[in-house]
Amino acid sequence: MTLPDQTFREIRDIRRDLHRRPELSGEEFATAETIAGHLQAFAPDAILTGLGGAGVAAIFTGPGEGTTVLIRCELDGLPIEDLSGLEHRSTIAGKGHQCGHDGHMAITLATAHLLAREKPPRGRVVLLFQPAEENGKGARAVIADPRFGTIAPDFALSLHNFPGYPRHSILAKSGFVTCASRGMRISLEGRTAHASAPETGVSPAVAMADLIQRLNAMSASARLDEDFVLVTVVHAHLGEKAFGVSPGHAEVWATLRTLTDERMAQLVRRAEENARAVSTKHGLQLHIDYDDVFSASVNDSALTQMIRQSAGELDLRLFDLEEPMRFSEDFGEFGKICPSVMFFLGAGAEHPALHNPDYDFPDELIPTGAAMFHRTALRLLGGN
Ligand SMILES: [Zn+2]
Ligand SMILES: [Zn+2]
Numbered sequence: 001m002t003l004p005d006q007t008f009r010e011i012r013d014i015r016r017d018l019h020r021r022p023e024l025s026g027e028e029f030a031t032a033e034t035i036a037g038h039l040q041a042f043a044p045d046a047i048l049t050g051l052g053g054a055g056v057a058a059i060f061t062g063p064g065e066g067t068t069v070l071i072r073c074e075l076d077g078l079p080i081e082d083l084s085g086l087e088h089r090s091t092i093a094g095k096g097h098q099c100g101h102d103g104h105m106a107i108t109l110a111t112a113h114l115l116a117r118e119k120p121p122r123g124r125v126v127l128l129f130q131p132a133e134e135n136g137k138g139a140r141a142v143i144a145d146p147r148f149g150t151i152a153p154d155f156a157l158s159l160h161n162f163p164g165y166p167r168h169s170i171l172a173k174s175g176f177v178t179c180a181s182r183g184m185r186i187s188l189e190g191r192t193a194h195a196s197a198p199e200t201g202v203s204p205a206v207a208m209a210d211l212i213q214r215l216n217a218m219s220a221s222a223r224l225d226e227d228f229v230l231v232t233v234v235h236a237h238l239g240e241k242a243f244g245v246s247p248g249h250a251e252v253w254a255t256l257r258t259l260t261d262e263r264m265a266q267l268v269r270r271a272e273e274n275a276r277a278v279s280t281k282h283g284l285q286l287h288i289d290y291d292d293v294f295s296a297s298v299n300d301s302a303l304t305q306m307i308r309q310s311a312g313e314l315d316l317r318l319f320d321l322e323e324p325m326r327f328s329e330d331f332g333e334f335g336k337i338c339p340s341v342m343f344f345l346g347a348g349a350e351h352p353a354l355h356n357p358d359y360d361f362p363d364e365l366i367p368t369g370a371a372m373f374h375r376t377a378l379r380l381l382g383g384n
Pocket of ligand 1: 099134354355
């Protein structure tokens with residue numbers, strides 16, 4: 001089933017409207033309200049709002065008893081200035097939709113149109129517009145929402161557009177598909193002193209330099225296998241900009257990345273041991289906290305095979321990925337509760353990369369993504 005031209009144009013205009021007014025992770029309430037409004041037109045059997053924050057779910061129920069297929073897209077934009085120069089560029093300073101989540105929402109609205117025309121024969125399809133993907137908090141918050149118990153998916157599907165591959169191509173991989181990662185913030189607390197008498201204070205300067213070297217040295221196995229470990233020091237801060245003061249505080253931020261959650265647990269332990277060793281040696285107080293915590297995403301092999309089959313039936317070029325993606329995706333949380341699959345939709349070989357300031361989602365992908373979702377969901381529910 002294809003998207004009529006008129007519907008495509010309407011949904012494309014909604015996409016561009018969303019593109020003009022992006023909202024950051026956790027604040028997507030105006031976006032959610034817009035989505036909930038547009039969903040009415042497709043007459044789902046139920047709409048839930050305020051899920052795990054700004055989350056919206058539209059539920060399409062078939063006449064027969066059956067399983068529940070969840071299709072997930074994301075509501076959030078990024079703290080990146082939109083330098084696309086396009087007519088529909090962001091009107092909000094310092095915020096943009098450079099991950100294409102506006103396009104993923106449009107694809108999911110187009111899927112709602114297809115479901116309104118061809119309902120599931122049995123069971124349910126739930127279209128979830130999830131908040132706060134970019135900081136890794138949204139999927140967990142939605143799943144923790146008590147009303148998610150009424151959704152209780154048996155299968156979960158999602159896609160991400162992917163520049164660097166031909167437009168409309170499908171990239172599939174079973175097993176590990178995106179990495180685990182987490183942001184680690186390490187504070188080293190000493191005591192300030194007069195710069196002429198640093199010995200009367202406790203400076204964290206040498207400890208900070210030592211810690212940065214130790215963290216850097218933890219990276220191992222450049223191959224994306226189960227031993228893959230990448231530690232990237234992303235930010236460091238020492239004392240104040242004052243020549244008269246010997247510093248009393250330092251902060252080091254690092255992004256930890258592994259392929260598996262098990263390896264991540266080990267890496268966290270080892271990084272914390274290093275931080276403790278350094279702080280003890282230099283007589284500093286240590287404080288560690290974490291942000292942007294992402295689990296690995298693991299694709300179910302039977303669902304991945306269905307994605308390949310849908311791509312074949314829709315005559316889309318298929319690439320079997322040999323390696324997982326290095327980035328992280330909080331869709332991995334859904335894989336912990338049911339079989340799940342995330343596939344990628346080629347956004348153009350020469351298209352700007354995700355999170356580049358001039359990135360813009362290619363509208364022509366809207367019908368392709370919707371057809372992939374609709375076909376795969378109906379197959380899972382025994383419709384075709
Ligand atoms: Zn992103
Ligand atoms: Zn994204």
